Amino acid sequence: MRGSDYFLFILICLISVTLVLPAQAQQKDQKNNPSKKDTVNNKVDSLKAKQISLEEVVITAKESKGLSTSSIIDRRAMQHLQPSSFTDLLALLPGGRSVDPNLKTANLIGLRQTGTPSTDYDISSLGTSFLIDGAPISTRANMQYTGGLTGQTDLNTKRDVTAKGLDMRTLSTDQIERVEVIRGIPSVEYGDITSGVIKITRKQGESGVEARFKADGFSKLAYVGKGFAFPDKKILLNVDFDFLDAKSDPTNRYENYKRINTSIRLNKLWENNTRDINLKSSLDYGTSMDNQRTDPDIDLLGVDKYKSEYNRLAFTNSLNIDFHQQKFLKSIVLNSSLSMQRDQINQTKWVQTDAAAILNPFTEAGVHDVGYLPANYTAHLLVDGKPIDGFLKIMANMGFKSGKVNHAILAGTEANYSKNMGRGQVFDPYLPPSKGMTTRPRAYSDIPATKDLSFFAEDRIDVKLGAHKLEMVAGARAMMMGGLSAIDPRANAHWTLPKINIGTQQLQIELGAGIGWQSKFPVIAQLYPDYTYVDLEQLNYYHNNPEYRKANVMTYKFLVENPNLQPARNKKWELKADFSMNRNRLSITYFKESMSNAFRNGTELRFMDYKKYNTSGIDPDKITAAPDIKDLPYKDWRRMQLLSVVQNGSALYKEGIEYRFSSARMKKINTRVTIDGAWFKSVYQNSLPVYKTKDLVIDNEDFTYAGLYAENDGYIRSQLNTNMMIDTYLPKIGLEFSTSIQSRWFSSTQNARRSGTPMSYVGVDGISHPYTEADKSDKYLQWLNTNVSEVLFQKNTIPMDIDVNFKVVKNFKDKIRVGMFVNRLFNYAPDYKVNGFTVRRTGLNSPYFGMELNFNL
């Protein structure tokens, strides 16, 4: 496979070179043509432009001036940041912090929160939509989980993004021109979200051959791109290719991650007096591979291997028709995309059972005579997913004026189609990937497609009242998928106050407010869960003579669907204030978000009857054939099982203040100071009571009681941080450098109060009884009552720590840029005490550094 990777790499390099070089020559011809006078004018123009542009060079995120609260990260900022994947850009958001790229686990987004305490709160990443040139990257049909192998030790667990949204590792940044992260209340044009929208606009237009090479302690990254312009045909064409090779550790070549992204984008414009038509089409191909195997020096067998591959081919179109002469209809926008994926996990595992174990290969419920698994064998698991996603969105922009009020109306409709055509979980049921598996092979192609349809409309008004200016947008989005539906009203308002004169300066105050609901539909894996198989031993007769061995099981087959599953719905409201004076700007946003029906794996009780056959009546030394259950006496038995079911049972409450101050660039030293940060408080808890039992054997029997608990888990987290960035831009000597002082003043974690005593309990009879004081000393029922120490609910505060990061870029005639960065060049993290324990942090941080080389030829 390594060979074929390199082959692909070389092939694409060759293609780009053959495409690029002739065009380069053509371009040079054009450059040589213009007359001298033009050149002089150009020079004057470019000098002027430089002075203005210097002020506009922002290497941090900018706070948008629009109605929705959002951060804008442009090419400049990305160039300065020197990212490995999209994840790194999030360090620029309020509350963000530079962290070392972690390319060995899935990277999930969590806007406006401090950490994700467990997978039950993955709604934050699932509910964030990534749009590339207007088309969403759908993860609805992703089902790359490994059945029967889940658990912290499984290699796929940390890379599994089923029902978790997009793995940001797969997004490279070099094709991106601009990113807008809508943290606040987005327009109704965006749906199927709870948290936010990431709008990615990719590079369009003519450029030289751009190349970037980055290396750090863990990874190597290469990028080549080129933009072509055919002015007479009004066509722009962009071609990009990038490659990343990362290791988990520079000394470990057995765990690595590779990514290739390539794209061809076309932009065609048809202009005339009545309308302009702009068509943007792109064809993208991306692949990534996670590989992990054990070091052959440690594992002599070398059987255990894991490879997870992701391939995505997408064809995206955006058609924009602008009408010049229409009074009411201003423009029509049509976005569409079709993507096909081929995702495969190939896992080989050496399975060692204790001695031998009962084998349950049957997919039918009922009584089966079964055999025994061998003591060890090699198991193969293939998880084959082929998601196909289609997207179509049509919008019309209309406008009219009534009196002083300008109306801009947006109305449209969106449809999405998702289907997984894969072969699904493929393994030999006679050699399963793990013993005692509760799943069987399953084809994803049998799962029906999901289709959704939405309609949306909003009216945006702006009105001037004297020196005041008021902008407001209000709208709603109605969405349907299968039997599910949601209506999301959203509104934002922005009030620009008259400028206030302070000395020679003018202070501009702007105030804003917004409220909105956002809903996210469940994904296919949540709507169509797999069957759970429970095999209960009725007879387990492992005779010394293999001829007489016999096992019999009662197989139960459960489909734990939740017919009451609803879309997760988040309510957001926020207040904003923005002050600007002489290019110094301060923006502050207060937000509050609440969602009480996010998706969670809850529990459901099921009861199963079976028989326990008694072989004590037959003498094992005298039998001549394996026993048959027909001839054996038995006892009727009952067992309970808690099964996992997707519920609307998670609650997330987020609150915070985001702030950003950016100064004007100080003259002469061309230095700008940007201070940003956030205070976040995030509360995560369950919103539905939960059944819990103990996986215990007491007095020779399985524990068969389940308690119903009001609280399951709850986490209260908060943090306050400030990042101060001092960046200096010296175009004369082509140098830019920045120092970022990133302080986290505190971060705290606290467990929400919960009781270890159940409200009620259920035994195998299925009847619910209240849990009384007397039950606390019952032989069995005492196990449902857990002593919960008071210390568990204490607030744990980690005091401040400060990192100093340094970046420097040298620009050689705008052709070559050489950059290097050191994160945590200095680090201050004092030791502190918790509950009498001293937590030592001094000297534990090692810097992360790397460098990169950019060409623009």
Add this chain to the structure above:
Amino acid sequence: MIKMTLRSLWIPLCALLLLNACKKDSTLQLNQVALTLTLANPPELTDAKVSVLKVTFKEINSGKETVSTNVKDQKMNISLSEGSYDVSLEGTVEYKLNGETRSRKVGALKQGLVLTGTQHEENLAMFTVLEGKGFVIQEIFFTGTQTAQNKPYTGDKYFVIFNNSAETLYADGLVIAQSDFLTTQKRAYTPDVMSQAVAVGAVIRIPGSGKDHPVLPGKSIVIADDGINHKEFNPVSVDLTKANFEIFTPNREDIDNPQVQNMENVYSRMVFHDRGFTSYVLAHFPDGTDDFLTNQKYDYSYSLLVNGVVYPMDQEEYKIPNSWIIDAVNLSVQSEFQWIVTDPSLDMGWTFCGKIASDKTRYGKSVRRKILSTTTEGRVILKDTNNSSLDFDAEAIPSLK
């Protein structure tokens, strides 16, 4: 002016630096601590007097041992370097019983005694060593074997219980339990019950009505994880088809040999710790399993420190009172050992297979109790001084191999 002052300071400063450089590095000299150890007699003995005694002070970090036999008026004065010590005592006391003078073996253990400063006083409570007269744990094969593919094979583990007395004893109702705490992980568990009971994570019991399973003097019984011929799956393993009992848990991917009687799973599932970090006890429940399961639940808590965050942990298990315990064996490995997880009166030492964590050489080895003597009738008596360090052969060849 300032410049002048600085200049004038310049020379003495340099001189000081030079002087400093000439100063000899002080050699690392550890302070001596005068330790007064007061020995407390076992409370059940009257008029007890120490006759023979040996106290070993083992410095935990350096491994250096200091032995003293110098005791006067139940007190021992000794000068030791500063450090952390494990103090163990072996000896004999004379005491009065019905007017007669008798002698008895005693022991004592204090783990992690920190000595700093110039003086230190410490009490050491002695306990009587009851030499094994009944059932003892003869062997624990907890490591399992290794397959041809160098993978651990686990179903072939076993216990051997031995009748160390001169009478026929009945194994009915005999309990084997695995400690919940690890000998490699010392934590402040609250409430601390170690002086009264052993916290256990898994308990199995030999079935029977009282006289079903006689064990003759000097004979033993085998309790296997799976009572099958493991050579079928792993040629270097053992044949356990002749085991007296096997551990079987239904619906847990286990197998049941009808030719080997099953143990009762009193609590949880007995899974041998294959690196040998847990200890095992042999006990008898005086009031039956129901009484144990109802009244001996042990809820405890501790603090777990991970990546700078302290997690308060609440845990629930069972505990077996020390008075119910017949025999105890602590297991650990040298590189990881932190404490013994029983009261020292049950076992004041520990034995092992492997010297480091996950030692690959441990597979196929067991711990076996040493033979003390053989009687004239040929009955073997095993050594049982309640000190597994002395009583056991570590890294022995399994007896059933």
